[in-house]
Amino acid sequence: MSYDRFQEDYERIFRLTCQVENIQAAVSPTPVVPAMKERFPEVSEAVRLSYQRTNLFEVGQQKYEEKSVYFVDSNFFEFFSYTLAKGDRHLALDQPQSVIISEKMAQKYFGSHDPMGQLIKMDDKDDLVVTGILAEPVYPSHLQFDFLIPMSYLARTERDLREHVWDNFNYYSYVKLTKPISNTQELQELSNKINQLFIENEPDLKVHFFLQPLDRIHLHSDFLGDVAGHGDIQYVYIFLFTAIFILLIACINFMNLSTARAARRAREVGFRKVVGAHRLQLIGQFLTESTLIAFISLLIAVGIILLALPTFNQVTGQHFGIRNLDPRYITGILGLTFFIGILAGSYPAFYLSKFEPGQVFSLQKESGGSHQYLRNGLVIVQFVFSIILIIGTLTVHQQQLFIRDRNLGFDQENLVYMPLRGPIKNNQDALRASLAENHLTAQYALVGELPTYLTNATIDIDWEGKNPEEQVLFSNMDVDEHFLNVFQMHIKAGRTFSVDFKTDDRKYIVNEKALEIMNMDAEQAIGKKFRMWDGEGTIVGVIKDFHFKPIQQPIDPMVLRYQKNGQYAVIRTSAGKTDQVISALEKISQKLNPAYPFDYGFLDQDLANLYQSEKILGRLVKVFALLAIFISCLGLFGLSAFLAERRKKEISIRKVVGASVTSVVILLVKDFTKPIWLAMILALPLGFWIVNKWLENFAYHTPLHWWVFMLACISAWVIALFTVSFETLRAAFAHPSKALQNE
Numbered sequence: 001m002s003y004d005r006f007q008e009d010y011e012r013i014f015r016l017t018c019q020v021e022n023i024q025a026a027v028s029p030t031p032v033v034p035a036m037k038e039r040f041p042e043v044s045e046a047v048r049l050s051y052q053r054t055n056l057f058e059v060g061q062q063k064y065e066e067k068s069v070y071f072v073d074s075n076f077f078e079f080f081s082y083t084l085a086k087g088d089r090h091l092a093l094d095q096p097q098s099v100i101i102s103e104k105m106a107q108k109y110f111g112s113h114d115p116m117g118q119l120i121k122m123d124d125k126d127d128l129v130v131t132g133i134l135a136e137p138v139y140p141s142h143l144q145f146d147f148l149i150p151m152s153y154l155a156r157t158e159r160d161l162r163e164h165v166w167d168n169f170n171y172y173s174y175v176k177l178t179k180p181i182s183n184t185q186e187l188q189e190l191s192n193k194i195n196q197l198f199i200e201n202e203p204d205l206k207v208h209f210f211l212q213p214l215d216r217i218h219l220h221s222d223f224l225g226d227v228a229g230h231g232d233i234q235y236v237y238i239f240l241f242t243a244i245f246i247l248l249i250a251c252i253n254f255m256n257l258s259t260a261r262a263a264r265r266a267r268e269v270g271f272r273k274v275v276g277a278h279r280l281q282l283i284g285q286f287l288t289e290s291t292l293i294a295f296i297s298l299l300i301a302v303g304i305i306l307l308a309l310p311t312f313n314q315v316t317g318q319h320f321g322i323r324n325l326d327p328r329y330i331t332g333i334l335g336l337t338f339f340i341g342i343l344a345g346s347y348p349a350f351y352l353s354k355f356e357p358g359q360v361f362s363l364q365k366e367s368g369g370s371h372q373y374l375r376n377g378l379v380i381v382q383f384v385f386s387i388i389l390i391i392g393t394l395t396v397h398q399q400q401l402f403i404r405d406r407n408l409g410f411d412q413e414n415l416v417y418m419p420l421r422g423p424i425k426n427n428q429d430a431l432r433a434s435l436a437e438n439h440l441t442a443q444y445a446l447v448g449e450l451p452t453y454l455t456n457a458t459i460d461i462d463w464e465g466k467n468p469e470e471q472v473l474f475s476n477m478d479v480d481e482h483f484l485n486v487f488q489m490h491i492k493a494g495r496t497f498s499v500d501f502k503t504d505d506r507k508y509i510v511n512e513k514a515l516e517i518m519n520m521d522a523e524q525a526i527g528k529k530f531r532m533w534d535g536e537g538t539i540v541g542v543i544k545d546f547h548f549k550p551i552q553q554p555i556d557p558m559v560l561r562y563q564k565n566g567q568y569a570v571i572r573t574s575a576g577k578t579d580q581v582i583s584a585l586e587k588i589s590q591k592l593n594p595a596y597p598f599d600y601g602f603l604d605q606d607l608a609n610l611y612q613s614e615k616i617l618g619r620l621v622k623v624f625a626l627l628a629i630f631i632s633c634l635g636l637f638g639l640s641a642f643l644a645e646r647r648k649k650e651i652s653i654r655k656v657v658g659a660s661v662t663s664v665v666i667l668l669v670k671d672f673t674k675p676i677w678l679a680m681i682l683a684l685p686l687g688f689w690i691v692n693k694w695l696e697n698f699a700y701h702t703p704l705h706w707w708v709f710m711l712a713c714i715s716a717w718v719i720a721l722f723t724v725s726f727e728t729l730r731a732a733f734a735h736p737s738k739a740l741q742n743e
Contacts, residue, residue, distance in 0.1 A: 002329070003218035003231075006139035008081045011180035012044075014211040016173040016194070017223060020459055021206075021473045023556075026172065026223040028209070031164040033173045035197055042190060045176040047072065047079040049143075050154060051227065054421065056596055057147070058121040059109040063597060065421075066105075068146040071154040079176060082141075086116055087132025093150045100132035100148040122149075124422060124595040142218040142227060166202040167460070172227070175211070187211050205459060206471045222552075225455050234697065235617060242624045245385040249628055251344040252378040253635030254290065257642070258348035269353065282353035290345025291338060298337045347374075375639065376675045382632045383679035383716055384686065389625035390712040391687035392694075395704070396618040399695065402702035403611050409546025410451070411488040415603035416578065417450060417570045418585050424593035428565045434588045435569065440581045441588070445486040446566030448478030451548040452606045460533040461559070463518055472517050475548065475556045476532070478563035484543065486572050493522035494541035497562045504562045506537035512545045514557035532561065550610045554699035570603070629716075633723040636672065640724040644668060661733060668728040669721070676720050680713045687712065 033046040052069040077089040155161035194209040219233040
């Protein structure tokens, strides 16, 4: 929640995002930022960033491919508050062939030597001079980078930066306003001005721009082309409410057991009032006790956190730490602890302090009657929370199984890919020959992008019969003639690409979703004229829909374009031959791409990584559910022990007059039966609503099975039954003489 708030004037900084049809993107055209600064008096400063997926860096014999590389405008350090451990932040980005590196990269490439002024070769061609060392950020930021290179370097090769290209959305754009704006209407007015500016320069495209506050980017971004590693506010809310549930369960335990022990504490209250204590003094005493317990619990919790944090970070893939905790949060934690102490102790304090000395000896009867309803109500609330958490755990698990088993429209197993960078990218004829001559790699395809999280999309689309006023966003992918075979996709009509057809560079294949948009059936589409930005051609094939994004998102209309060369070589391996295939690929890479380190990946692993958040959520919800149930059972165990103790004389008399152990057990268990049943009745609709809202985040999700809710209720019932059974059986089997010997 504190991401980017360390930036000076963060309230005035916004990122420019845009929406095309139903797709929201984090990127914008390069000319929009300079134009805004020039035209709009509300904009005091602006900066652009361009993220590079992978670059090769080399110092001496050390050579690595790095992924945290950004090209930035020269005013980057005037705009943002990042600091340099070494170098002049005002001059470090002035020269095109300069580079700023992080302290981690300085250690990696230069060790104990001073990196300042040293050369780093990038992409096996240009030498960059190190002009600054980034200080490690103390507070979290949505931007994570190890290399910053001036945008002027990129301008030498990118037409977007040399010319005013308004229809290419490749840059992150940030603006700093002259004053903070929190009013939605004012932000909308400024967004409307940006929209008008875009229309003036690109009237044919229907694009709407929005300003996103800097401190909302990390947790409120799931946009096309967004920076990697952003969070999800929904998961924050899930964990927040789960923590509140568990805290309330613990508070209810304290209140329940405190009121159950009222008879013992009432004597103390009576004696204190006899010697002159006032009710307010007694309330203060009980609240002080509960608050002190809360702060002792806080100290124990901090110790547990310190011990468990490494494991937690390993499970979640995060880097949380107490050392860099914002002081405001420490104050908040102390305040919350105080509030919890007051909340947990409030009812016992007011309940116990009301007794007068003369009431003390009649308390046992009273507490057994009127306050039983309160205790039952608190037990109901506890188990409502616990059952909801069990339902949530089972639903998350079912969704994970659904993701694992869902047919993606292609066979993801046994697919190894090799990124094509450096000389091999420009020598793909030799690559194809090398792949084809080895039986291990002969089943290959060259593709422009992997169908895991496809980001390429265009609205520059036209087809025969299209309404000129209609604007549709099509995902697009460059593939060769082997693509459908290697990925084992299915043609619904027409044919795939082939080297036997010399004009296939002007042919297209579309998916079933595209046919819905085009209002055609598969057979009708074959032979229809189709135009993309690179020219007009015809549709030669229709493929069945396949997933090329996470299943949180629906399948979009897709067009495949024939390209002989690609950015990735994808090889289908035979079972048990994967290691041999990787070895063969490494030899090909060393032969054709000696300057670049060999790199490869597995498509099924990349797909699994798309759902890492769901896996983490599943693990943590399981832990929280178990914790909630454990705390509830502790309270139930203590309450059952107390009630069994309070009723031991009644039980003994019943046994003397002939009651069986079974009837005594039923009598005692019955006290807890109704609250658990009522908890089930309340938890089922609440649980259904909560998990249904979570599943709405997925375009495709598991159905809500009735047995999930049944299993959650049965689990809670069985756990509660076992919890109270121990003390119940002990009381039922106790000899009557022990309880009645003093009567």
